[in-house]
Amino acid sequence: xxIYDFLIIGAGSAGCNMAYFLHKENKSxxxxxxxxxxxxxxxxxxxxxxxxxxxxxPYNSLVNDALEYCLxxxxxxxxxxxxxxxxxxxxxxxxxxxxLSQNSMTCEHYDTKKLHEISKEFMDIEGYFYENxxxxxxxxxxxxxxxxxxxxxxxxxxxxxxxxxxxxxxxKAKNIILAQGVSNSLVxxxxxxxxxxxxxxIDVKTTTKVPFNIHKSIxxxxxxQDGTLSIxxxxxxxxxxxxxxxxxxxxxxxxxxxxxxxTQTLLKQxxxxxxxxxxxxxxxxxxxxxxxxxxxxxxxxxxxxxxxxKKHPCIxxxxxxxxxxxxxxxxxxxxxxxGSRGFVYGPYLAKILTQNIxxxxxxxxxxxxxxxxxxxxxxx
Ligand SMILES: Cc1cc2nc3c(=O)[nH]c(=O)nc-3n(C[C@H](O)[C@H](O)[C@H](O)COP(=O)(O)OP(=O)(O)OC[C@H]3O[C@@H](n4cnc5c(N)ncnc54)[C@H](O)[C@@H]3O)c2cc1C
Numbered sequence: 001x002x003i004y005d006f007l008i009i010g011a012g013s014a015g016c017n018m019a020y021f022l023h024k025e026n027k028s029x030x031x032x033x034x035x036x037x038x039x040x041x042x043x044x045x046x047x048x049x050x051x052x053x054x055x056x057x058p059y060n061s062l063v064n065d066a067l068e069y070c071l072x073x074x075x076x077x078x079x080x081x082x083x084x085x086x087x088x089x090x091x092x093x094x095x096x097x098x099x100l101s102q103n104s105m106t107c108e109h110y111d112t113k114k115l116h117e118i119s120k121e122f123m124d125i126e127g128y129f130y131e132n133x134x135x136x137x138x139x140x141x142x143x144x145x146x147x148x149x150x151x152x153x154x155x156x157x158x159x160x161x162x163x164x165x166x167x168x169x170x171x172k173a174k175n176i177i178l179a180q181g182v183s184n185s186l187v188x189x190x191x192x193x194x195x196x197x198x199x200x201x202i203d204v205k206t207t208t209k210v211p212f213n214i215h216k217s218i219x220x221x222x223x224x225q226d227g228t229l230s231i232x233x234x235x236x237x238x239x240x241x242x243x244x245x246x247x248x249x250x251x252x253x254x255x256x257x258x259x260x261x262x263t264q265t266l267l268k269q270x271x272x273x274x275x276x277x278x279x280x281x282x283x284x285x286x287x288x289x290x291x292x293x294x295x296x297x298x299x300x301x302x303x304x305x306x307x308x309x310k311k312h313p314c315i316x317x318x319x320x321x322x323x324x325x326x327x328x329x330x331x332x333x334x335x336x337x338x339g340s341r342g343f344v345y346g347p348y349l350a351k352i353l354t355q356n357i358x359x360x361x362x363x364x365x366x367x368x369x370x371x372x373x374x375x376x377x378x379x380x
Pocket of ligand 1 (some may be wrong): 050
């Protein structure tokens with residue numbers, strides 16, 4: 001029986017990007033999903049690739065570095081699935097005018113007059129135009145990323161590791177990558193507390209031509225090849241203490257009644273930006289974003305929390321034990337908590353993690369599993 005070098009659990013942006021980079025390094029790769037390729041949050045994504053303005057800090061630097069990287073990456077991977085026409089950011093509560101204008105990303109102020117020259121349909125708004133922004137077709141991208149890798153549709157309930165090999169029914173692999181999004185992790189990772197943020201996005205038909213993406217608290221995309229636009233997305237927190245977060249929100253009773261309300265909210269917010277003539281909602285997508293408290297994504301070897309603390313109880317008192325002395329689940333890695341920017345982060349993080357696994361390149365501290373481990377261990 002074939003033994004794969006890597007088996008990836010989860011076929012979203014995280015898992016598919018990992019498959020791409022590992023396969024590119026001539027590793028044999030299988031990937032598994034209980035739904036389908038991009039059957040979770042990744043299939044619901046807008047998927048907008050936009051900068052994060054504001055004075056430079058570690059978080060927006062990570063986002064904007066990842067953005068620069070992913071724009072080139074997707075354009076080389078599948079140009080037909082990428083529409084790079086830029087984004088107009090309109091000030092709102094989180095992003096006032098000062099924040100929008102002060103940042104490392106080049107932008108241009110568009111006043112109402114200029115916007116009306118571009119399209120009569122713009123409402124009386126103004127904003128900052130960023131050239132480096134795009135919208136992509138997430139499902140097509142995920143399929144393209146995984147060419148050359150073997151896909152299995154399975155719901156994995158547990159992992160079995162024996163004699164240096166993971167065996168999942170009839171699939172064997174030397175290494176496991178957990179890319180599970182909001183689903184319950186297959187091993188205990190208590191320091192990575194995933195909190196789902198539910199969201200709804202719609203595709204609409206309209207006769208209005210939207211020249212570029214527009215973003216205020218929601219985004220309206222430029223017209224796609226078939227003329228439709230994406231509008232998204234809402235944000236609602238699940239009470240995950242009360243129920244397990246399912247991969248496909250379509251099957252989740254919790255939100256059954258609120259679709260129509262959320263669709264109306266999206267349409268109302270879109271119409272405050274641009275007049276959309278002959279509007280018809282053609283499709284609704286739902287998903288849950290995986291986030292942690294800090295909003296940073298997480299990648300790296302999976303630290304075994306309990307056994308690390310058993311071996312080094314002094315960590316709790318603040319004694320510094322280097323990462324290489326911690327206990328890890330064997331040959332197991334995680335990539336998760338991509339939040340609302342899974343397609344911005346995907347290629348960038350997967351490249352860093354692949355370089356780390358195969359060539360020992362370091363992982364930036366703020367996105368490492370170890371950082372979260374130490375934080376929780378010291379608190380305990
Ligand atoms: C409405 C909405 C709009 C969004 N808009 C954008 C956007 O504009 N731009 C952007 O960059 N991002 C956007 N996002 C965020 C983005 O979609 C996510 O960050 C990204 O999809 C996360 O990818 P992932 O691979 O971590 O998770 P997922 O795509 O959820 O993939 C995880 C997969 O793992 C599978 N899985 C888990 N456990 C198991 C198991 N035990 N056995 C088998 N399979 C398993 C699940 O079925 C799932 O398919 C949006 C998200 C939502 C919900």
